[in-house]
Amino acid sequence: MDQLAFAAGTIVAGVFACVAWFWGSNWLLDAAYPARGPQAGANILRANMIRPWLFIGPAVAFLAVYLVYPVINSAWRSLHDAAGRNWVGMDNYTWLLHDAKFREAIWNNMLWLAVVPALATLFGLLAAQITDRIRWGNVAKSFVFMPMAISFVGAGVIWKFIYDYRGEGQEQIGLLNAIWTSLGHAPETWLTVPFWNNFLLMAVLIWIQTGFAMVILSAALRGIPEETIEAAILDGANPWQVFFRIKVPQIWGTIAVVWTTITIVVLKVFDIVFVMTNGQWGTQVLANLMYDWMFRGAPDYGRGSAIAIVIMALVTPIMVWNIRNARKEMR
Amino acid sequence: MSGVAGTKARLVWAVNLAALLLVILWTIPTFGLLVSSFRDRDQIAASGWWRTPFTSESTSFVRAGTADDQHPEGDLFVISGALLAPGQTLLAWGTSAREPGAYEPGATVPLKDGQALSVAADGSYRLTAPQAFTETRGMRIFLTTTTPPRLTTENYARVIGAEGLGRAFLNTFTVTIPATVIPILIAAFAAYALAWMQFPGRALLVAAVVGLLVVPLQLALIPLLKLHNDVGLGKGYMGIWLAHTGFGLPLAIYLLRNYMVGLPREIIESARVDGATEFQIFRRIILPLSFPALASFAIFQFLWVWNDLLVATVFLGNSSKQLVMTGVLRELLGSRGGDWEILAASAFISISVPLLVFFAMQKYLVRGLLAGSVKGG
Numbered sequence: 001m002d003q004l005a006f007a008a009g010t011i012v013a014g015v016f017a018c019v020a021w022f023w024g025s026n027w028l029l030d031a032a033y034p035a036r037g038p039q040a041g042a043n044i045l046r047a048n049m050i051r052p053w054l055f056i057g058p059a060v061a062f063l064a065v066y067l068v069y070p071v072i073n074s075a076w077r078s079l080h081d082a083a084g085r086n087w088v089g090m091d092n093y094t095w096l097l098h099d100a101k102f103r104e105a106i107w108n109n110m111l112w113l114a115v116v117p118a119l120a121t122l123f124g125l126l127a128a129q130i131t132d133r134i135r136w137g138n139v140a141k142s143f144v145f146m147p148m149a150i151s152f153v154g155a156g157v158i159w160k161f162i163y164d165y166r167g168e169g170q171e172q173i174g175l176l177n178a179i180w181t182s183l184g185h186a187p188e189t190w191l192t193v194p195f196w197n198n199f200l201l202m203a204v205l206i207w208i209q210t211g212f213a214m215v216i217l218s219a220a221l222r223g224i225p226e227e228t229i230e231a232a233i234l235d236g237a238n239p240w241q242v243f244f245r246i247k248v249p250q251i252w253g254t255i256a257v258v259w260t261t262i263t264i265v266v267l268k269v270f271d272i273v274f275v276m277t278n279g280q281w282g283t284q285v286l287a288n289l290m291y292d293w294m295f296r297g298a299p300d301y302g303r304g305s306a307i308a309i310v311i312m313a314l315v316t317p318i319m320v321w322n323i324r325n326a327r328k329e330m331r
Numbered sequence: 332m333s334g335v336a337g338t339k340a341r342l343v344w345a346v347n348l349a350a351l352l353l354v355i356l357w358t359i360p361t362f363g364l365l366v367s368s369f370r371d372r373d374q375i376a377a378s379g380w381w382r383t384p385f386t387s388e389s390t391s392f393v394r395a396g397t398a399d400d401q402h403p404e405g406d407l408f409v410i411s412g413a414l415l416a417p418g419q420t421l422l423a424w425g426t427s428a429r430e431p432g433a434y435e436p437g438a439t440v441p442l443k444d445g446q447a448l449s450v451a452a453d454g455s456y457r458l459t460a461p462q463a464f465t466e467t468r469g470m471r472i473f474l475t476t477t478t479p480p481r482l483t484t485e486n487y488a489r490v491i492g493a494e495g496l497g498r499a500f501l502n503t504f505t506v507t508i509p510a511t512v513i514p515i516l517i518a519a520f521a522a523y524a525l526a527w528m529q530f531p532g533r534a535l536l537v538a539a540v541v542g543l544l545v546v547p548l549q550l551a552l553i554p555l556l557k558l559h560n561d562v563g564l565g566k567g568y569m570g571i572w573l574a575h576t577g578f579g580l581p582l583a584i585y586l587l588r589n590y591m592v593g594l595p596r597e598i599i600e601s602a603r604v605d606g607a608t609e610f611q612i613f614r615r616i617i618l619p620l621s622f623p624a625l626a627s628f629a630i631f632q633f634l635w636v637w638n639d640l641l642v643a644t645v646f647l648g649n650s651s652k653q654l655v656m657t658g659v660l661r662e663l664l665g666s667r668g669g670d671w672e673i674l675a676a677s678a679f680i681s682i683s684v685p686l687l688v689f690f691a692m693q694k695y696l697v698r699g700l701l702a703g704s705v706k707g708g
Binding site: 004006007008010011014015018019022023026030048049051052053055056058059060062063065066067068069070071073074077126127130131133134136137140142143144145146147148149150151152153154156157158159160161162164171172173174175178207210211212215216219239264267268270271274275287290291294295301304305308309311312315318319320322323326327330 | 349350361367504508520523525528533540545549555578581584608634641657661671674681685696
């Protein structure tokens with residue numbers, strides 16, 4: 001209970017500090033450059049030059065310390081040894097190139113990149129198309145969307161239960177093994193089956209992300225001008241043609257946005273692998289490998305940071321693309 | 332819209348069926364665990380959750396009493412007691428693991444040294460011997476029983492108390508609330524400046540915010556942990572609040588700015604003409620009008636912080652006093668991997684709050700997603 005009081009106190013203090021800063025600094029500015037008297041014009045101009053920075057100052061400070069500084073610091077660390085004292089140049093990166101675990105992780109990440117965004121977007125598109133055409137569509141949407149609210153760890157538990165294994169002859173309580181054995185096969189310890197276990201982990205993320213894709217694509221589908229669809233139907237297009245030839249091409253932009261957003265989620269995927277297999281049995285991914293090097297056993301911040309920089313490098317093209325799109329939009 | 336497509340009755344059916352299938356597929360994983368969280372340990376181990384509504388049959392063993400429980404009866408020594416849990420029905424019983432169902436209920440079976448064991452249909456057993464028992468460990472009696480379907484909340488009670496989930500629940504709240512409120516305040520001012528104030532470098536800042544949206548969190552862990560240690564924050568709530576504030580800001584600023592840019596220019600201009608200061612405009616006009624966007628971000632941030640594992644693991648430490656719920660869940664997965672009654676109940680406590688928020692505020696969540704992705708990208 002004490003800590004709840006502490007939290008409540010922090011909220012009050014935090015809110016008070018924010019308000020005090022914004023209100024106080026504005027008040028000071030007005031006092032220093034009053035908008036009256038002989039120099040009113042010059043004062044207003046000067047105050048207007050400073051004021052935006054009062055508004056934006058705390059945010060910029062936070063972004064600088066909590067996001068920009070770590071990127072630079074990580075880059076620096078990746079060129080140093082385990083403790084961050086001695087310069088080792090590119091050693092950490094050359095080590096990465098020859099490390100079997102790193103190769104496995106990057107190969108798996110590529111596999112995730114190839115499968116998850118594609119399937120989540122595809123399922124999302126189908127779900128949007130289906131739920132937009134029925135009367136109880138909004139209810140259906142809610143249920144498909146629901147996994148978005150579940151933590152990766154919670155989802156890990158939910159799916160581990162599905163993949164649960166009991167010895168042969170015992171009753172299977174995992175759904176997958178129950179179906180599998182009812183088809184006449186021997187039960188499997190699914191999460192240890194090399195290569196295919198990756199897909200079982202991906203299923204979790206696809207399950208979570210499909211709802212996101214569906215919501216956004218559904219809005220885009222509704223935004224398509226009706227005349228184009230009517231014209232296609234008058235010209236004798238069947239429903240499949242209407243969907244793939246008329247609708248999908250018109251929402252390419254949105255599909256790209258959904259695809260890239262999920263791609264970023266995939267590049268950072270950590271919790272699912274962490275709680276379900278912890279990278280064993282050939283399921284290692286970059287983020288989990290990085291965590292291993294940074295926090296397990298004898299930490300090596302140099303190598304860990306090098307892996308982090310690799311993740312950053314993979315994200316960068318999307319970052320650039322996003323910035324260009326945002327700038328186009330602003331004009 | 333699609334209705335124009337000369338809808339045929341068969342097609343309508345197919346679409347409805349497809350939707351139903353989709354909903355079932357997407358709900359079943361969660362539903363299975365939810366049902367399991369209300370079953371007791373033996374039931375979960377004995378049959379799949381889809382068999383919950385049916386009577387389940389299981390074989391297990393119970394230990395009979397020890398020498399301490401014996402009492403003389405005539406010239407015999409007797410140990411007696413009950414073996415069945417309430418509601419169970421005995422189908423068969425046995426004395427060895429090889430033949431756990433060798434005997435009918437009511438049968439009396441001779442054992443070594445003149446001992447005899449009988450188990451009645453109601454589960455009461457009677458172990459007799461001509462000389463005093465010396466066993467300090469009761470013999471195993473194997474039972475094949477059927478248990479009627481039964482739902483219980485025992486798992487939840489147990490998990491909240493003994494497994495420390497109640498404590499973790501509080502911890503999670505402690506982390507989440509300030510980490511949701513503070514970034515909103517900071518971001519709202521920044522977003523207003525980026526949307527409605529003219530100053531050099533504005534476009535650059537907006538671009539920077541868009542860029543920072545995708546910076547992988549993993550990058551920030553070690554540098555920030557070191558920084559927190561250097562300035563004396565160490566691992567603790569203050570550190571994690573600051574970290575979540577920093578990580579949440581790009582999305583907050585981005586969402587709010589996108590929304591504020593769309594507010595009608597005339598209102599703001601006329602307020603300026605009337606002599607309102609920027610601060611008054613922000614507080615009286617912008618903030619109230621931006622409520623939907625504020626709500627959207629609040630939900631995002633709440634869900635994200637509540638569901639986060641990585642930041643909490645790194646910035647809060649792993650002592651049982653400080654663990655948040657995702658952390659407890661992870662520990663349980665490691666240490667109690669097969670105890671599904673505990674895992675299921677724990678998982679549901681941890682996802683109940685996000686699910687409530689989700690179903691109550693879905694409208695704002697969807698709106699926020701659309702503002703974040705479709706408009707800007």
